[in-house]
Amino acid sequence: NAGVTQTPKFQVLKTGQSMTLQCAQDMNHEYMSWYRQDPGMGLRLIHYSVGAGITDQGEVPNGYNVSRSTTEDFPLRLLSAAPSQTSVYFCASSRFQGGNQPQHFGDGTRLSIL
Amino acid sequence: AQKVTQAQTEISVVEKEDVTLDCVYETRDTTYYLFWYKQPPSGELVFLIRRNSFDEQNEISGRYSWNFQKSTSSFNFTITASQVVDSAVYFCALSEGQKGGASGSRLTFGEGTQLTVNP
Numbered sequence: 001n002a003g004v005t006q007t008p009k010f011q012v013l014k015t016g017q018s019m020t021l022q023c024a025q026d027m028n029h030e031y032m033s034w035y036r037q038d039p040g041m042g043l044r045l046i047h048y049s050v051g052a053g054i055t056d057q058g059e060v061p062n063g064y065n066v067s068r069s070t071t072e073d074f075p076l077r078l079l080s081a082a083p084s085q086t087s088v089y090f091c092a093s094s095r096f097q098g099g100n101q102p103q104h105f106g107d108g109t110r111l112s113i114l
Numbered sequence: 115a116q117k118v119t120q121a122q123t124e125i126s127v128v129e130k131e132d133v134t135l136d137c138v139y140e141t142r143d144t145t146y147y148l149f150w151y152k153q154p155p156s157g158e159l160v161f162l163i164r165r166n167s168f169d170e171q172n173e174i175s176g177r178y179s180w181n182f183q184k185s186t187s188s189f190n191f192t193i194t195a196s197q198v199v200d201s202a203v204y205f206c207a208l209s210e211g212q213k214g215g216a217s218g219s220r221l222t223f224g225e226g227t228q229l230t231v232n233p
Contacts, residue, residue: 045222
């Protein structure tokens, strides 16, 4: 049982490049989300989804796109990377039951934009 | 809007000391859920506990205990007889309850408290 799998674990990009961070879960969870973690700011929600075909914006969505074509996968796209997007990115999933379910996190992707 | 504040940025203790991590939250909802997560130096996020807004009973799990007080909007976490393996960043988080739509599952995190336990 893999849980939540994120790839890659590390990535270095140049400003203006595009990239997709992959996230997959094998727990049949309805709810999936992406967070970014920056020093001194905790984790902030970027985008989330409550099921295939349904996505919505979180607290810091600018510069990121998401789609949810299957229950298992929830990729995060950076269309034109900027240095401000240097961060650690976490994908999470949970059963969707109105906020009372603990979220299961992947191991994170450490992204550096030069 | 909901908010979580962890005023202690860093705490350093000596092994076997007790330590309390503070968490204060703000929400307008009457139904909400509070969580604590641990992030060890390896970087993953580990779920520790969930508490709903209707249950103010304190909880103890081994050396860990949690004190939830709605009157002061606090959900503090105490580690008794701390150990070096407790060294980590600890996050308090809040999600609001059942709503029309998905927003109830959105987690708002505090800034985190870096706990260092020295031998």
